[in-house]
Amino acid sequence: xxxxxxxxxxxxxxxxxxxxxxxxxxxxxxxxxxxxxxxxxxxxxxxxxxxxxxxxxxxxxxxxxxxxxxxxxxxxxxxxxxxxxxxxxxxxxxx
Amino acid sequence: xxxxxxxxxxxxxxxxxxxxxxxxxxxxxxxxxxxxxxxxxxxxxxxxxxxxxxxxxxxxxxxxxxxxxxxxxxxxxxxxxxxxxxxxxxxxxxxxxxxxxxxxxxxxxxxxxxxxxxxxxxxxxxxxxxxxxxxxxxxxxxxxxxxxxxxxxxxxxxxxxxxxxxxxxxxxxxxxxxxxxxxxxxxxxxxxxxxxxxxxxxxxxxxxxxxxxxxxxxxxxxxxxxxxxxxxxxxxxxxxxxxxxxxxxxxxxxxxxxxxxxxxxxxxxxxxxxxxxxxxxxxxxxxxxxxxxxxxxxxxxxxxxxxxxxxxxxxxxxxxxxxxxxxxxxxxxxxxxxxxxxxxxxxxxxxxxxxxxxxxxxxxxxxxxxxxxxxxxxxxxxxxxxxxxxxxxxxxxxxxxxxxxxxxxxxxxxxxxxxxxxxxxxxxxxxxxxxxxxxxxxxxxxxxxxxxxxxxxxxxxxxxxxxxxxxxxxxxxxxxxxxxxxxxxxxxxxxxxxxxxxxxxxxxxxxxxxxxxxxxxxxxxxxxxxxxxxxxxxxxxxxxxxxxxxxxxxxxxxxxxxxxxxxxxxxxxxxxxxxxxxxxxxxxxxxxxxxxxxxxxxxxxxxxxx
Ligand code: HEM
Ligand SMILES: [Cu+2]
Numbered sequence: 141x142x143x144x145x146x147x148x149x150x151x152x153x154x155x156x157x158x159x160x161x162x163x164x165x166x167x168x169x170x171x172x173x174x175x176x177x178x179x180x181x182x183x184x185x186x187x188x189x190x191x192x193x194x195x196x197x198x199x200x201x202x203x204x205x206x207x208x209x210x211x212x213x214x215x216x217x218x219x220x221x222x223x224x225x226x227x228x229x230x231x232x233x234x235x
Numbered sequence: 236x237x238x239x240x241x242x243x244x245x246x247x248x249x250x251x252x253x254x255x256x257x258x259x260x261x262x263x264x265x266x267x268x269x270x271x272x273x274x275x276x277x278x279x280x281x282x283x284x285x286x287x288x289x290x291x292x293x294x295x296x297x298x299x300x301x302x303x304x305x306x307x308x309x310x311x312x313x314x315x316x317x318x319x320x321x322x323x324x325x326x327x328x329x330x331x332x333x334x335x336x337x338x339x340x341x342x343x344x345x346x347x348x349x350x351x352x353x354x355x356x357x358x359x360x361x362x363x364x365x366x367x368x369x370x371x372x373x374x375x376x377x378x379x380x381x382x383x384x385x386x387x388x389x390x391x392x393x394x395x396x397x398x399x400x401x402x403x404x405x406x407x408x409x410x411x412x413x414x415x416x417x418x419x420x421x422x423x424x425x426x427x428x429x430x431x432x433x434x435x436x437x438x439x440x441x442x443x444x445x446x447x448x449x450x451x452x453x454x455x456x457x458x459x460x461x462x463x464x465x466x467x468x469x470x471x472x473x474x475x476x477x478x479x480x481x482x483x484x485x486x487x488x489x490x491x492x493x494x495x496x497x498x499x500x501x502x503x504x505x506x507x508x509x510x511x512x513x514x515x516x517x518x519x520x521x522x523x524x525x526x527x528x529x530x531x532x533x534x535x536x537x538x539x540x541x542x543x544x545x546x547x548x549x550x551x552x553x554x555x556x557x558x559x560x561x562x563x564x565x566x567x568x569x570x571x572x573x574x575x576x577x578x579x580x581x582x583x584x585x586x587x588x589x590x591x592x593x594x595x596x597x598x599x600x601x602x603x604x605x606x607x608x609x610x611x612x613x614x615x616x617x618x619x620x621x622x623x624x625x626x627x628x629x630x631x632x633x634x635x636x637x638x639x640x641x642x643x644x645x646x647x648x649x650x651x652x653x654x655x656x657x658x659x660x661x662x663x664x665x666x667x668x669x670x671x672x673x674x675x676x677x678x679x680x681x682x683x684x685x686x687x688x689x690x691x692x693x694x695x696x697x698x699x700x701x702x703x704x705x706x707x708x709x710x711x712x713x714x715x716x717x718x719x720x721x722x723x724x725x726x727x728x729x730x731x732x733x734x735x736x737x738x739x740x741x742x743x744x745x746x747x748x749x750x751x752x753x754x755x756x757x758x759x760x761x762x763x764x765x766x767x768x769x770x771x772x773x774x775x776x777x778x779x780x781x782x783x784x785x786x787x788x789x790x791x792x793x794x795x796x797x798x799x800x801x802x803x804x805x806x807x808x809x810x811x812x813x814x815x816x817x818x819x820x821x822x823x824x825x826x827x828x829x830x831x832x833x834x835x836x837x838x839x840x841x842x843x844x845x
Binding site for chain 1: 578579580581583636639640641642643644645646647648649657661664741745748749768814
């Protein structure tokens with residue numbers, strides 16, 4: 141068997157798929173950090189604040205934080221990719 | 236047994252070994268490596284094409300070869316053996332860390348001639364780091380560059396084929412010296428595996444004895460460390476010779492059609508990497524010699540009344556940071572080379588990828604002190620190193636951006652090499668972003684010397700560099716062996732490696748947040764976090780490591796089995812021509828297949844399953 145996979149996926153579907161997977165993962169990681177911080181002895185962090193916004197350190201809050209941060213951060217990057225790809229002379233995707 | 240008995244036994248052993256050597260050398264049908272589909276029946280392969288018409292059969296072929304392709308294969312086999320050594324070391328360490336106390340290494344220590352479990356752990360840690368960086372990382376990249384660069388630039392061979400061979404043959408003695416502590420420890424009480432860690436910081440590395448404590452005036456220094464330093468020096472000389480050879484080759488051996496504008500992206504990264512090696516490895520060599528002198532001849536380069544321990548750190552990291560880019564640039568080249576092939580198009584922004592490679596090469600010499608933020612160096616110096624460290628993230632981001640855009644406007648085939656390319660990009664982003672956080676001084680104060688740092692650089696080294704290596708191995712496997720690997724096993728290998736990597740190293744990042752310091756065999760005495768939580772994460776990391784182990788065993792099996800019995804491939808195993816993305820090395824391959832056929836290969840073999 142040779143590995144001449146003939147299924148072809150449109151690149152942007154794959155990229156967007158990876159983006160969604162990463163954002164979801166960021167949620168999981170955020171939740172993990174949310175579990176971790178309050179029980180860490182010596183530091184005992186119960187509250188966090190970003191830009192004046194105070195919130196309790198819970199798994200849910202941190203999951204939201206992870207999703208929003210990574211979602212926006214990588215989202216901006218993705219928009220930039222979309223914009224720059226208009227100037228891509230070698231594009232083969234067809235639209 | 237009395238002395239004469241032992242002498243007789245030794246003589247018998249010598250005769251026996253001599254017999255083995257004779258046998259290996261004579262064995263007429265020693266399986267001769269045939270780099271392509273034809274033959275393989277034990278005759279000397281049809282080395283048509285150029286340069287190396289006649290090669291002796293059997294083991295002598297490998298001992299005497301100056302052919303860049305053979306040397307590439309030697310580097311590859313060597314690196315895989317080292318990968319196994321480093322892997323086994325870390326598996327023992329991960330097993331130790333399942334529980335807070337000392338157990339696994341304690342049980343092994345006696346048999347291995349080491350005074351305590353902790354000392355064995357430290358020896359394994361040192362060996363793992365040095366082996367993976369110097370005996371696996373650099374050589375596996377040299378495997379690719381030796382095999383491919385002359386093909387890609389249309390050269391007959393390397394500029395200095397014999398120096399190429401010498402550079403390789405310095406590595407095996409280097410490895411033996413680096414690992415020597417383990418071999419000698421069971422027999423000699425005052426020798427143990429070196430416990431200096433890969434950074435070998437004085438004063439500890441200068442004073443440590445085999446039992447682990449600082450030297451009293453009579454305690455004997457551990458010769459395991461001296462041997463390791465000598466071996467390391469040898470590998471450094473080897474890398475430098477190789478680098479000079481690549482620079483000369485790429486500058487002066489390019490074929491008539493390969494102008495600078497036609498130079499492929501992989502060769503660009505090898506050229507830049509070689510320049511980094513040339514400027515940084517001699518410095519490591521000097522620092523190692525000074526360390527050896529301090530240890531054995533009472534010089535005071537790095538003692539407090541001499542140059543001081545900070546001097547060592549400056550010298551070491553002036554080498555050490557470029558070293559991480561020495562390891563990452565060629566993998567980036569592999570990704571830039573392979574990823575577009577399975578997106579069915581050219582790399583987006585080729586020029587910018589080259590420029591960012593050169594920029595990384597230059598900037599990587601200006602960031603070393605970010606490894607020394609917590610040593611109390613001048614705050615103004617610290618701030619400037621922080622700035623450059625943040626700046627170096629930009630060219631890396633440019634590359635990432637270009638890879639993603641290449642995929643965005645492409646039609647993607649999810650072959651195993653492509654999966655590894657995508658995995659590379661994902662893991663490299665995590666590794667890079669965690670690095671940028673460390674480069675900010677206040678964050679580094681919190682996280683320095685915790686597992687966070689270990690998580691950071693393993694995302695890059697395992698998650699990215701090793702992934703690119705696997706992408707390259709799978710992509711060029713048909714080129715080197717003329718055969719195809721087993722696809723199902725390859726996919727299993729990918730998914731196990733992806734899951735194992737992220738499980739292991741993400742658990743480490745979390746552990747770092749919880750304050751778990753790095754480089755300890757036990758954590759029953761730490762005061763930072765609740766032990767059961769830390770233990771949970773250690774267990775997760777260990778589970779991940781075992782998943783990785785299973786994946787790599789599958790990979791090894793797949794490589795060996797497919798090399799021996801895999802189906803033979805035709806001239807374009809990846810269907811690159813369909814998308815118009817074929818390249819020089821596959822043209823060479825096609826050419827070789829054809830010459831092999833007219834030279835009396837077995838045609839029915841060659842296109843049986845193509
Ligand atoms: C993308 C930009 C990167 C930045 C800004 C960065 C930054 C840092 C910083 C500041 C540290 C010091 C942490 C400490 O000891 O407290 C560090 C450690 C480390 N980094 Fe990176 N890094 C980056 C990429 C890489 C890459 C590509 C590699 C590997 C190829 C790498 C390998 C390492 C290693 C091995 C260490 C540990 C050194 C030790 O033993 O203490 N880093 N990194
Ligand atoms: Cu660094």
